[in-house]
Amino acid sequence: MAELNPQKRLGFGAMRLPLLNPDDPTSIDIDTYSKMIDRYLAQGFCYIDTAYPYHKEHSEEAVCEALVKRYPRDAYLLADKMPTFLVKGPEYYERFFDTQLKRCQVDYFDYYLLHNMARDRFEETTRYGGFEFMKKLKAEGKVRHIGFSFHDRADVLEEILTAHPEMEFVQLQLNYIDWDSEIIQSRKCLETARRFGKPVIVMEPAKGGGLANLPEKAAEIFREYSPDASPASWAIRFAASQEGVMMVLSGMSSLSQLEDNLSYMEDFHPLGKEELERISRVTDVLREIQAIPCTSCKYCVDECPMDINIPGYFSVYNLMKQYGQNNFPQMHYRRQALGRGAASDCIECHSCEGHCPQHIKITDQLKVIADIFEK
Ligand code: SF4
Numbered sequence: 001m002a003e004l005n006p007q008k009r010l011g012f013g014a015m016r017l018p019l020l021n022p023d024d025p026t027s028i029d030i031d032t033y034s035k036m037i038d039r040y041l042a043q044g045f046c047y048i049d050t051a052y053p054y055h056k057e058h059s060e061e062a063v064c065e066a067l068v069k070r071y072p073r074d075a076y077l078l079a080d081k082m083p084t085f086l087v088k089g090p091e092y093y094e095r096f097f098d099t100q101l102k103r104c105q106v107d108y109f110d111y112y113l114l115h116n117m118a119r120d121r122f123e124e125t126t127r128y129g130g131f132e133f134m135k136k137l138k139a140e141g142k143v144r145h146i147g148f149s150f151h152d153r154a155d156v157l158e159e160i161l162t163a164h165p166e167m168e169f170v171q172l173q174l175n176y177i178d179w180d181s182e183i184i185q186s187r188k189c190l191e192t193a194r195r196f197g198k199p200v201i202v203m204e205p206a207k208g209g210g211l212a213n214l215p216e217k218a219a220e221i222f223r224e225y226s227p228d229a230s231p232a233s234w235a236i237r238f239a240a241s242q243e244g245v246m247m248v249l250s251g252m253s254s255l256s257q258l259e260d261n262l263s264y265m266e267d268f269h270p271l272g273k274e275e276l277e278r279i280s281r282v283t284d285v286l287r288e289i290q291a292i293p294c295t296s297c298k299y300c301v302d303e304c305p306m307d308i309n310i311p312g313y314f315s316v317y318n319l320m321k322q323y324g325q326n327n328f329p330q331m332h333y334r335r336q337a338l339g340r341g342a343a344s345d346c347i348e349c350h351s352c353e354g355h356c357p358q359h360i361k362i363t364d365q366l367k368v369i370a371d372i373f374e375k
């Protein structure tokens with residue numbers, strides 16, 4: 001059986017595969033994908049990550065064509081995920097899992113995850129017996145390692161890991177711009193996983209491509225230091241440099257992206273002090289140009305009679321302005337609003353505004369946010 005090599009930390013995510021028709025996510029270019037797989041495996045990497053919904057449910061079959069049918073089962077590690085968001089009762093788990101084995105044409109998965117855990121999904125998965133199902137799969141040898149991908153705050157991660165010590169690893173959204181973000185909490189989540197001794201797989205190291213295409217002012221800071229290094233390389237190396245990270249997934253769409261990733265991940269070196277300083281300067285530039293200059297200081301929150309999560313909503317709005325729909329801002333808005341006043345609950349008392357060191361017109365911004373996210 002294939003095993004992870006800690007020096008080979010680049011995982012191949014099968015969520016943005018090359019397409020024959022750019023408007024049709026199901027039209028995966030199997031020839032190009034097969035060539036990419038050949039090159040990736042030839043360089044000693046072996047971790048392929050797919051999921052039920054990727055490419056409108058065509059990713060698993062593409063993995064089967066380009067990888068499973070062309071390589072012995074012990075030449076790679078295959079990760080797949082239970083689509084918890086589609087599970088409506090205990091009987092769904094077996095059904096989805098069997099479909100996934102059939103789509104991939106394998107007998108087992110090396111890594112198997114509960115997809116997209118967060119507070120609400122955790123409660124639902126617990127109710128339906130999802131964690132017991134994962135343990136059963138492992139006991140039966142149908143999966144080798146069990147874990148979950150996670151999209152919520154560090155305190156929720158702590159709750160899940162406390163309740164489920166059997167989970168062997170976690171998959172986190174971790175990148176330099178979300179490192180101290182109010183809503184993604186990359187750093188706090190990584191620290192939590194490490195406290196529980198769980199190795200981390202990183203997803204979205206380049207924030208859905210947002211950190212691969214930087215504004216000129218930010219790109220220049222990297223270029224000055226290293227003219228040939230791509231912005232994506234800085235983002236992926238930042239994630240791979242963190243203690244406790246065992247794998248960084250990159251959703252590669254072309255041979256040239258793969259070659260770029262291989263050029264610095266083949267013989268990986270963690271970022272040095274000067275490089276980390278560059279990252280910090282780029283983060284400052286990206287923050288400066290964010291749509292609402294909220295620093296998440298929370299001075300406004302205590303004054304709000306409607307318990308409106310003002311900095312949380314501003315973070316979601318900035319996320320959407322900077323990175324479009326890539327990071328599911330609607331989903332983040334719903335999670336930020338859970339149990340709190342919505343943006344539209346603002347009664348325009350203006351108590352919050354006097355406390356804002358950034359002098360943000362909070363009431364006006366909340367109206368814009370309510371219009372976008374509560375329609
Ligand atoms: S103006 Fe709106 S957000 Fe500000 S304190 Fe009053 S209700 Fe809360």
Ligand code: SF4
Nearest residue numbers: 294295297298300356
């Ligand atoms: S006081 Fe201003 S800067 Fe601080 S969290 Fe509230 S809106 Fe953001």
